[in-house]
Amino acid sequence: MIKRNTVQKMKIMEYLMSTKSHPTAEAVYAVVSKDIPTISLSTVYRNLNAMAEDGEILKFEVGNEAHFDADISFHHHVYCKLCKNVFDLHDREIASYITEKANIPNFKVESTNLIFVGKCCDCAPEEEMTQNAQASPEFMMN
Ligand SMILES: [Zn+2]
Ligand SMILES: [Zn+2]
Numbered sequence: 001m002i003k004r005n006t007v008q009k010m011k012i013m014e015y016l017m018s019t020k021s022h023p024t025a026e027a028v029y030a031v032v033s034k035d036i037p038t039i040s041l042s043t044v045y046r047n048l049n050a051m052a053e054d055g056e057i058l059k060f061e062v063g064n065e066a067h068f069d070a071d072i073s074f075h076h077h078v079y080c081k082l083c084k085n086v087f088d089l090h091d092r093e094i095a096s097y098i099t100e101k102a103n104i105p106n107f108k109v110e111s112t113n114l115i116f117v118g119k120c121c122d123c124a125p126e127e128e129m130t131q132n133a134q135a136s137p138e139f140m141m142n
Pocket of ligand 1 (some may be wrong): 080081082083084119120122123
């Protein structure tokens with residue numbers, strides 16, 4: 001079976017691979033529609049959902065919106081509730097706890113959808129950041 005609209009899917013993937021911003025479907029549409037003016041928001045939605053279902057990209061929901069990520073490696077996210085940015089969290093201790101130590105009876109964990117919600121360093125007052133600077137995990141800013 002020949003898949004239709006492969007160019008659209010390629011453009012969507014190309015954009016997702018180029019960004020670490022974990023865009024929503026609307027944000028993907030805003031960029032992709034510059035290259036493909038005829039593409040519709042619902043087409044972008046359909047492609048993103050199909051790609052997520054096929055395991056080609058990650059889809060997760062936070063702040064009542066679905067976000068998409070071309071990085072399908074085992075990692076987690078931090079979400080700033082003020083500027084609504086999503087950042088990658090590559091923390092080996094959290095990852096190894098989940099894959100090795102977390103003991104959920106009668107259940108085999110394959111993936112998680114772990115999102116830390118709070119304020120990023122651009123949004124939080126400085127005293128709040130220094131308060132738990134010691135405990136805060138490192139995460140990659142864009
Ligand atoms: Zn922020
Ligand atoms: Zn990510």
